Amino acid sequence: MEATDHEYDPSGFDEGDGFRNLDITNDCDSVPVFGGRNCYQSWGKPNPATATEMGYLKNILSHEHYSVLEHSSATFYVTGVSRNLTHELIRHRHLSYSELSQRYVDMENARIVIPPALRQEHGGEVMGPLPWGAVRDYEATVRRLMAQGLKRKQAREAARYILPGGTETRIVVTGNMRAWRDSIYKRFNVSADAEIREFGGSLLTQLKEIAPGCFQDMDNTEPFGGK
Numbered sequence: 152m153e154a155t156d157h158e159y160d161p162s163g164f165d166e167g168d169g170f171r172n173l174d175i176t177n178d179c180d181s182v183p184v185f186g187g188r189n190c191y192q193s194w195g196k197p198n199p200a201t202a203t204e205m206g207y208l209k210n211i212l213s214h215e216h217y218s219v220l221e222h223s224s225a226t227f228y229v230t231g232v233s234r235n236l237t238h239e240l241i242r243h244r245h246l247s248y249s250e251l252s253q254r255y256v257d258m259e260n261a262r263i264v265i266p267p268a269l270r271q272e273h274g275g276e277v278m279g280p281l282p283w284g285a286v287r288d289y290e291a292t293v294r295r296l297m298a299q300g301l302k303r304k305q306a307r308e309a310a311r312y313i314l315p316g317g318t319e320t321r322i323v324v325t326g327n328m329r330a331w332r333d334s335i336y337k338r339f340n341v342s343a344d345a346e347i348r349e350f351g352g353s354l355l356t357q358l359k360e361i362a363p364g365c366f367q368d369m370d371n372t373e374p375f376g377g378k
């Protein structure tokens with residue numbers, strides 16, 4: 152069969168203040184159930200408690216047989232989050248990442264993420280323009296270094312040191328259901344930073360829609376660690 156080439160269509164992916172589900176690799180509940188049933192070749196369903204996918208996965212979760220959850224994965228295109236957030240997110244070693252490069256991408260028009268504690272004084276906004284001083288210093292540094300003979304990429308990679316940690320970034324993140332569960336438990340948690348906690352809650356809400364069985368024991372209404 153002849154391979155077909157597709158031009159990249161950026162529509163719908165160049166703007167946004169939140170995150171969206173970019174891709175789901177496979178049926179996120181069915182494949183773990185298939186993997187689990189394969190272990191004992193238990194294709195018959197004599198027990199009503201485990202006959203459904205929800206019931207089967209409830210039993211899997213109660214036995215902490217988490218490896219079967221590794222058979223399905225989801226990818227998110229995350230926008231409208233800060234570099235502070237992704238600095239913490241990328242510590243989770245079982246997720247995979249592709250993040251916007253501040254060396255290649257011009258940051259003059261970047262936005263800043265307003266953390267939850269400061270939103271009220273910003274009229275409820277979650278994003279705003281970068282502080283004027285940071286933009287001015289960034290632009291001036293790029294121009295000065297290029298005038299000194301540095302290439303644009305080299306000038307940007309030095310000038311980015313001026314940018315605040317709240318600068319918006321964009322990241323594509325892929326993980327299997329087990330890895331998502333573990334990361335969300337740690338980040339949608341009362342001990343976690345407010346922005347990543349909020350992010351973890353949104354993520355859990357989306358994952359509960361994608362894989363209701365795999366996340367049935369995780370409540371998305373209250374952060375973990377509170378009780």
Ligand SMILES: Cc1cc2nc3c(=O)[nH]c(=O)nc-3n(C[C@H](O)[C@H](O)[C@H](O)COP(=O)(O)OP(=O)(O)OC[C@H]3O[C@@H](n4cnc5c(N)ncnc54)[C@H](O)[C@@H]3O)c2cc1C
Pocket residue numbers: 242243244245333334337338342343344
């Ligand atoms: C509230 C909070 C505060 C934090 N504060 C800080 C801080 O001040 N400074 C700081 O540096 N970090 C901090 N962290 C990050 C934290 O230390 C972890 O790096 C991060 O939460 C990733 O979790 P993890 O290491 O458990 O596992 P992940 O990388 O998410 O891996 C999941 C699990 O896989 C297993 N695993 C993965 N890799 C290995 C390995 N090499 N060897 C053995 N087992 C492995 C472990 O069981 C691990 O729990 C903080 C995290 C949280 C949630």
